[in-house]
Amino acid sequence: GAGVSQSPRYKVAKRGQDVALRCDPISGHVSLFWYQQALGQGPEFLTYFQNEAQLDKSGLPSDRFFAERPEGSVSTLKIQRTQQEDSAVYLCASSFRRESTDTQYFGPGTRLTVL
């Protein structure tokens, strides 16, 4: 595809449920990023992959959050036992090269609402 795609666009979960959010980066992009954006706030970094290697997961807010990119393309962000404070938009971005300075291109996000 032409850009980064994410699915689903909207997800409603009951507290305690597990959810999985998918990101399809731009074809050929080496690096992939996940961000969390609370309502009215700027995006906050969660984790970063180069190909299949997760190089930084320091932004993940708890051990209920898990991300993977097993074949170096599609990535999944999984949240276990969702809590109300997990309600946010989850943004995925990809960049062409390995360098940290390379431009990140964002998908439309997945809006997660935990009831």
Place this chain on the structure above:
Amino acid sequence: LAKTTQPISMDSYEGQEVNITCSHNNIATNDYITWYQQFPSQGPRFIIQGYKTKVTNEVASLFIPADRKSSTLSLPRVSLSDTAVYYCLVGVRSSGTYKYIFGTGTRLKVLA
């Protein structure tokens, strides 16, 4: 960890030049400064990126002073469709790790 701050909001009229400043006091030495535009229910959209001095493209200019502790996004002649939230993004090195930090965001409202 360093804070990356921006004015909360700005109003402007169509046709005016708008300048939005981002303060990033702990930017990593080799990192670029990137600006994004975000509309409701959409992901951030790339506007411009620079390392130092001045960069210009077809939609904006980016001014970065020598100390690189701030940057200014300049939108030359805004239109109603430029009403959006604008974010800067910088890389910051802290405790041996590299962090991507978005600014606090500036909500620009363009008036007719």
